[in-house]
Amino acid sequence: MSFPLLTATAVLPAVGAIATAAVPAARRTAAKWLALLFSLATLALAVLVLVRFEPGGARYQLTESHAWIADFGVRYELGVDGIGVALLALTALLTPFVILAGWHDADPLEDARPNRRWRPTQGFFALILMVEAMVILSFEATDVFLFYILFEAMLIPMYFLIGGFGDRAHAGGDEAAATQRSYAAVKFLLYNLVGGLIMLAAVIGLYVVAGTFSLSEIAEARANGSLSMATGTERWLFLGFFFAFAVKAPLWPLHTWLPNAMGEATAPVAVLITAVVDKVGTFAMLRFCLGLFPEASKWATPAILVLALISIVYGALLAVGQRDIKRLIAYASISHFGFIIMGIFAMTSQGQSGATLYMVNHGISTAALMLVAGFLISRRGSRLIADYGGVQKVAPVLAGTFLIGGLATLSLPGLSPFVSEFLVLVGTFSRYPVVGVIATLGIVLAALYVLVLYQRTMTGPVKDAVRSMPDLRLRELVVVTPLIALLLFLGVYPKPLTEIVNPAVEHTMSDVQKTDPKPEVEAAP
Numbered sequence: 341m342s343f344p345l346l347t348a349t350a351v352l353p354a355v356g357a358i359a360t361a362a363v364p365a366a367r368r369t370a371a372k373w374l375a376l377l378f379s380l381a382t383l384a385l386a387v388l389v390l391v392r393f394e395p396g397g398a399r400y401q402l403t404e405s406h407a408w409i410a411d412f413g414v415r416y417e418l419g420v421d422g423i424g425v426a427l428l429a430l431t432a433l434l435t436p437f438v439i440l441a442g443w444h445d446a447d448p449l450e451d452a453r454p455n456r457r458w459r460p461t462q463g464f465f466a467l468i469l470m471v472e473a474m475v476i477l478s479f480e481a482t483d484v485f486l487f488y489i490l491f492e493a494m495l496i497p498m499y500f501l502i503g504g505f506g507d508r509a510h511a512g513g514d515e516a517a518a519t520q521r522s523y524a525a526v527k528f529l530l531y532n533l534v535g536g537l538i539m540l541a542a543v544i545g546l547y548v549v550a551g552t553f554s555l556s557e558i559a560e561a562r563a564n565g566s567l568s569m570a571t572g573t574e575r576w577l578f579l580g581f582f583f584a585f586a587v588k589a590p591l592w593p594l595h596t597w598l599p600n601a602m603g604e605a606t607a608p609v610a611v612l613i614t615a616v617v618d619k620v621g622t623f624a625m626l627r628f629c630l631g632l633f634p635e636a637s638k639w640a641t642p643a644i645l646v647l648a649l650i651s652i653v654y655g656a657l658l659a660v661g662q663r664d665i666k667r668l669i670a671y672a673s674i675s676h677f678g679f680i681i682m683g684i685f686a687m688t689s690q691g692q693s694g695a696t697l698y699m700v701n702h703g704i705s706t707a708a709l710m711l712v713a714g715f716l717i718s719r720r721g722s723r724l725i726a727d728y729g730g731v732q733k734v735a736p737v738l739a740g741t742f743l744i745g746g747l748a749t750l751s752l753p754g755l756s757p758f759v760s761e762f763l764v765l766v767g768t769f770s771r772y773p774v775v776g777v778i779a780t781l782g783i784v785l786a787a788l789y790v791l792v793l794y795q796r797t798m799t800g801p802v803k804d805a806v807r808s809m810p811d812l813r814l815r816e817l818v819v820v821t822p823l824i825a826l827l828l829f830l831g832v833y834p835k836p837l838t839e840i841v842n843p844a845v846e847h848t849m850s851d852v853q854k855t856d857p858k859p860e861v862e863a864a865p
Contacts (some may be wrong), residue, residue, distance in 0.1 A: 341481075345392065346402050349385045350477035351437070353378055357469035363463050368461040372443060375465035379436040382472065386432035393425050399558065399847050400482055408486070413552050417483040422844030423696050424479040426837060427623055430703045431479070431616050435472045439465060441819045442608035446505055464505050467497040471612060475483065478620050484628065486551040488543050491584070491620065492536045498617060499529045501609045502601050524600035531597040535587035542580025546632065549573060558632065571635065572726040578636035581643075582629050588621030591681055592651040595674050601669035603723070607714020610666060614673045615736035617702035622680050622699055626692065626848055630684070634852040637685070644685045645768075645775050651678030653778070656785035660792070664723045665713050666691050668793060669706065670751055675782050676702050680778060683764035687854045691767025692845045697837055701748075701830065705757050708823040709745030710745045712738065715816050716797070719809045725793065730802030733809040739798040741820045746794055748827045750786040756830035770857050 356378025363371040393401055400419030420428060446464035474494040483486040503525030506518075543553075549569055550558050561567035562621045569577070587594045598618075602610040630637045655675030662668035676698070683695030716731070716738060717723050732739035744755075751761040761783070769776030812820065830837060849855070 535584035539584035694763025705748035
């Protein structure tokens with residue numbers, strides 16, 4: 341039997357989580373280094389998966405299949421297509437930066453007031469590794485029930501990361517901060533649990549109809565005509581799956597948990613939420629909604645495009661009006677997820693390729709912007725935009741990296757998100773021109789909220805509170821520099837990503853039996 345490479349990429353961070361949690365309480369630094377080493381080893385395995393993956397090969401590669409709960413037809417089945425392998429690599433790439441950026445986020449607080457609590461450093465980094473393990477395995481799972489378990493299980497470590505290790509820069513004091521963290525964590529958990537329970541009903545319904553949870557068996561049965569779903573049944577099952585994924589994504593009006601969670605979490609955990617965990621929702625729309633329910637996906641497309649448009653414009657408008665830096669980035673992410681979902685349901689190869697690239701590039705750009713914002717907030721001790729001014733004069737490197745992250749967020753040409761957004765808009769406009777035109781409003785608003793944010797925080801007179809602010813330190817430069825390099829590289833040369841993603845998009849287009857619309861060319865007189 342060949343080496344189970346996909347299993348290893350998920351087991352390694354899980355083992356790292358257990359090992360990190362077991363480090364004695366007094367050895368906090370050792371726990372940090374151990375977590376970082378396990379995350380780097382996982383990244384090495386992810387690179388090996390990329391090397392062994394053949395873009396023009398079988399749809400699902402590096403497959404593994406073992407009996408698990410035989411009485412219920414549940415199998416431990418793994419396999420990656422181009423979309424899954426790209427997001428697996430993104431997760432493995434970002435986790436070491438999340439750990440480095442959060443190096444001191446769970447250290448014990450210096451003062452010893454009664455309402456201050458010592459934070460278990462080992463637990464913080466163990467939870468990050470556990471989230472990484474579950475997210476990676478969810479990108480690999482080709483058994484629907486296995487995916488569902490992972491989809492729900494990842495909520496547990498995320499709940500504790502949000503509620504137990506919140507942002508220390510809270511204007512309301514310790515008690516108010518604890519209340520807000522608890523509220524954000526519970527809201528995150530309840531929203532996603534409700535979505536997951538609805539999905540569970542749909543998963544059971546799928547098994548009743550198909551007799552299996554295996555994606556490959558369902559595809560084979562559909563191809564040979566032995567599986568056919570009644571129209572009503574397929575639509576109800578689609579809605580059950582889509583609702584859960586729309587909560588995770590997050591799509592308007594199911595988005596309201598995200599600004600609370602990102603605002604109250606530490607900056608690295610906020611990156612984990614929006615750049616890693618939320619991608620499971622949009623990934624699952626491609627793999628499960630379109631793959632399992634092609635007719636229902638086409639039936640629901642008009643309504644979903646309207647919701648995506650609302651997310652784009654609504655998220656951008658609320659970002660413009662924010663006074664809190666982290667909540668601004670959260671609402672910007674809601675707008676960006678609207679673009680991703682619009683690209684998926686445009687039902688064109690350009691739109692779906694752009695949506696997949698958007699998932700990767702949004703992860704990198706949001707990580708760069710949010711982590712630099714976290715470094716900024718940790719120096720000043722405030723998340724409020726009004727508390728800053730003139731930072732570029734005292735910390736030019738910090739301001740410069742913040743600007744690049746912001747320009748990537750608004751999809752400036754030459755940075756990687758531009759390629760994604762352009763493909764999404766082209767793919768959408770070719771089939772739904774009105775939707776494509778309205779969506780461009782999100783680009784205009786993105787320029788507004790990013791540039792206004794930079795102007796108010798980095799330019800103008802130097803405020804007294806930031807006059808002694810230090811510039812980025814070596815550890816922080818190690819975090820930010822590779823992310824900016826990736827934004828530049830993939831902005832001018834996206835071919836390595838498109839070669840991996842495009843064959844998987846072709847399979848998805850085949851599932852829904854859609855072809856790209858032909859351009860309308862008027863005949864010459």
